[in-house]
Amino acid sequence: MRLIAIDLDGTLLNSRGEVSPQNRQAINHAQKAGIEIAIATGRSYREASEFCRQTGLNAHIITSNGASVHSRQGILLAAVTLARQDVKEILAWLEEHHYYFEVTSENGLYTVQKGITWLDEEISRLAATNPVLYAEDYKGGLKSPDRPLIPVASAALIWEQEMDYYKVFAFTTDAEKLRAGSERFKNQTRLTVVSSLDHNFEIIHRNASKGYGVKVLADSLQISLSEVVAIGDNENDLSMLAAAGYSVAMGNAKDPIKASCSFITRTNDEHGVAHAIYHILGKKIPA
Structure with a gap:
């Protein structure tokens, strides 16, 4: 090998x-x-x-x-990379339905300010089921202060930028909401939906x-x-x-x-x- x-x-x-x-x-x-x-x-x-x-x-x-x-x-x-129009449609839907999301781009890792509040609420619900396991996991993961996250006022301030978009990450602890979000995008001809955690789905270009x-x-x-x-x-x-x-x-x-x-x-x-x-x-x- x-x-x-x-x-x-x-x-x-x-x-x-x-x-x-x-x-x-x-x-x-x-x-x-x-x-x-x-x-x-x-x-x-x-x-x-x-x-x-x-x-x-x-x-x-x-x-x-x-x-x-x-x-x-x-x-x-x-x-x-993801098409800018696809990113616009994805983020508009995620923002409307209050999903915490991150966008990976050539300029950095973006989210919306209010999404951080949504994430805190999601992690609080998750931590309630196993405070020791989940609180520590996500403190060192999504909530780590070392992550190079750029919060902006609205999703429009992300998709209006001229840059390459690689991935959209969405997170929810609600099983039905997770299923609905994944189903919403998985049959799009230019997109692929995958998962890397129990509570997320990630959207990338079909060829990636x-x-x-x-x-x-x-x-x-x-x-x-x-x-x-x-x-x-x-x-x-x-x-x-x-x-x-x-x-x-x-x-x-x-x-x-x-x-x-x-x-x-x-x-x-x-x-x-x-x-x-x-x-x-x-x-x-x-x-």
């Missing part, structure tokens, strides 16, 4: 949002063996590149669920996917897809798991993900990425 593409949340990161020393050591081992490493995430490029900087991870980066692909040197290799991102990156590196490994845990990873020559599902992945893969590793809290890498390399895990 010559390229390993790894999802972040629920895969490389444990439940505390950390990269374990075991996972870091396994990635270093793979890179010393000449294997290219890519991060494939639904996060924005700014978030993912900052993550790589902070963790010292020298990796290629596939972001916004495959809508943009960057080399490890930061060179943009490909981008599949993590699988597309892996293909673009592999081609730029002159690597056959048969020499690619993909590791993931969620619905938005399915396309890259299908594209790769060898696919690995996390132990914490849902059953349909596991059923589609060549190998099932341990969970993200049991250093599943490290176990997968050493399995692929035919090595024993260091004590």
Whole structure:
């Protein structure tokens, strides 16, 4: 194998949002063996590149669920953007129905001011079901003060800008509202709706996917897809798991993900990425 593409949340990161020393050591081992490493995430490029900087991870980066692909040197290799009219229609509907949303663009990560209040209300409802688990999860996630979020007064101030739009992320803890939002956009001819969390849906261009991102990156590196490994845990990873020559599902992945893969590793809290890498390399895990 010559390229390993790894999802972040629920895969490389444990439940505390950390990269374990075991996972870091396994990635270093793979890179010393000449294997290219890519991060494939639904996060924005700014978030993912900052993550790589902070963790010292020298990796290629596939972001916004495959809508943009960057080399490890930061060179943009490909981008599949949403049409401005589509963004306008999506945001107008989400704003009207009080969904918390974020727009990933070339200029940054946008939301509306009132959406932050909606998000607080959503997280309060979620935290009421499990205060310890959810309050901490979302404090370090969507509510993290380190996220490069740009709040504006209205959605119109986002879609009126001349810029590339990569992804729209929507979040709700209401199961019926989540279903309705996903259904509203999933049959649009130019759009794809995927999910990376239990309480979200994400809208990208029909031609964008993590699988597309892996293909673009592999081609730029002159690597056959048969020499690619993909590791993931969620619905938005399915396309890259299908594209790769060898696919690995996390132990914490849902059953349909596991059923589609060549190998099932341990969970993200049991250093599943490290176990997968050493399995692929035919090595024993260091004590």
